[in-house]
Amino acid sequence: MNISIRAPIAGMLLSAFSFAGTSGAQEAENEKLSARERAIVPVAALTAKGDLPGLKIALAEGLDSGMGVNDIKEVLVQMYAYCGFPRSLQGINTFMALLDERRQSGISDKPGSEASPIVSDEAKYERGKRILETLTKRPETGPKTGANAFSPEIDVFLKEHLFADIFERDILSFKEREIATIAALTALGGVEPMLRSHMGMGMNVGVTEAQLRELLSIIEKKAGAKEAADGRKVLAQALGKSKAQGEENSANEYSAFPKGNKASSEYFTGTAWVKILVPQDETKSYSVGDVTFEPGCRNNWHTHDAGQILLVTYGKGFYQEKGKPARALSAGDVVVIPSDVEHWHGAAPDSAFTHIAITNNSPRGAAVWGEKVTDEEYAGATAGK
Numbered sequence: 001m002n003i004s005i006r007a008p009i010a011g012m013l014l015s016a017f018s019f020a021g022t023s024g025a026q027e028a029e030n031e032k033l034s035a036r037e038r039a040i041v042p043v044a045a046l047t048a049k050g051d052l053p054g055l056k057i058a059l060a061e062g063l064d065s066g067m068g069v070n071d072i073k074e075v076l077v078q079m080y081a082y083c084g085f086p087r088s089l090q091g092i093n094t095f096m097a098l099l100d101e102r103r104q105s106g107i108s109d110k111p112g113s114e115a116s117p118i119v120s121d122e123a124k125y126e127r128g129k130r131i132l133e134t135l136t137k138r139p140e141t142g143p144k145t146g147a148n149a150f151s152p153e154i155d156v157f158l159k160e161h162l163f164a165d166i167f168e169r170d171i172l173s174f175k176e177r178e179i180a181t182i183a184a185l186t187a188l189g190g191v192e193p194m195l196r197s198h199m200g201m202g203m204n205v206g207v208t209e210a211q212l213r214e215l216l217s218i219i220e221k222k223a224g225a226k227e228a229a230d231g232r233k234v235l236a237q238a239l240g241k242s243k244a245q246g247e248e249n250s251a252n253e254y255s256a257f258p259k260g261n262k263a264s265s266e267y268f269t270g271t272a273w274v275k276i277l278v279p280q281d282e283t284k285s286y287s288v289g290d291v292t293f294e295p296g297c298r299n300n301w302h303t304h305d306a307g308q309i310l311l312v313t314y315g316k317g318f319y320q321e322k323g324k325p326a327r328a329l330s331a332g333d334v335v336v337i338p339s340d341v342e343h344w345h346g347a348a349p350d351s352a353f354t355h356i357a358i359t360n361n362s363p364r365g366a367a368v369w370g371e372k373v374t375d376e377e378y379a380g381a382t383a384g385k
């Protein structure tokens with residue numbers, strides 16, 4: 001028997017979760033970009049590309065969608081941080097010419113909002129740092145790394161100028177600013193790491209996965225199919241990362257507790273989710289976790305040096321000790337597993353299964369893992385029950 005000892009699982013806090021009370025139709029509507037957000041996408045993308053005839057059309061559509069002159073101007077100003085003064089100024093000049101033409105043909109465009117004055121007396125660098133923390137959801141602590149360490153100047157310019165001077169102007173929301181940035185970087189191409197991190201920041205300030213897909217379909221129509229295809233590859237990477245981050249506390253339809261993290265395929269056949277509820281009690285005697293097995297999933301043969309107790313809370317499953325028939329389990333069952341007895345537990349082939357596991361601690365770790373439960377062993381144990 002291959003024996004390996006489970007690595008200690010990092011302690012994680014139990015947190016509450018709830019279901020949103022909105023209707024499906026309303027959720028679908030909320031998933032769409034607003035008219036204003038949709039208008040920002042081609043303005044930013046075509047400014048970044050330097051496609052001035054296309055930009056002129058996008059700017060007119062933005063005004064017609066109800067954006068004020070200042071609101072659109074704010075997008076063009078922000079663009080200088082992402083594609084340089086030349087592109088930004090070309091965009092602003094194009095916009096001025098368009099406004100002149102519209103004035104001459106009798107269209108009166110509304111001015112839009114003004115930025116609120118900044119009243120904080122906190123240093124600009126600190127203000128920028130806090131805005132960046134809001135966008136990334138990561139604390140800006142510890143020594144600077146990467147480009148910010150190599151060039152402390154650019155660290156100051158980014159924080160003081162981009163994230164304080166520009167982002168503090170409340171004409172656009174953080175969500176709208178990230179939509180503009182994602183559109184510009186997608187159109188620009190060749191800046192995948194920045195695009196990926198801005199997709200993450202966008203999601204942190206309320207841009208949904210569906211809205212990012214909508215943004216990319218606008219890019220496809222207005223700025224280019226290749227740019228959109230490259231953007232979709234980056235989105236897949238950004239989602240992989242944010243899904244992994246979101247799993248821990250996501251709702252579990254088979255348990256009152258959050259889903260937790262995917263269990264290691266080294267010790268489980270099929271998909272299981274483990275939420276550690278109590279990493280260790282104060283006497284250091286036991287730990288408590290909630291485990292959900294998807295249908296057909298089971299853990300490897302294993303032993304516990306100091307036993308284990310299972311409290312079954314959902315579905316149908318099995319517990320089997322080596323050399324004995326399997327015991328069928330359902331909600332309400334309690335399994336007391338003796339020390340050093342080789343066994344496995346898992347779901348029935350046609351049902352998900354959730355149990356709380358109270359595992360007594362021992363110096364060798366919570367479990368000593370052995371071979372996988374083969375399909376033949378599993379079929380034999382679960383047949384006819």
Ligand code: MN
Nearest residue numbers: 302308337345
């Ligand atoms: Mn066990």
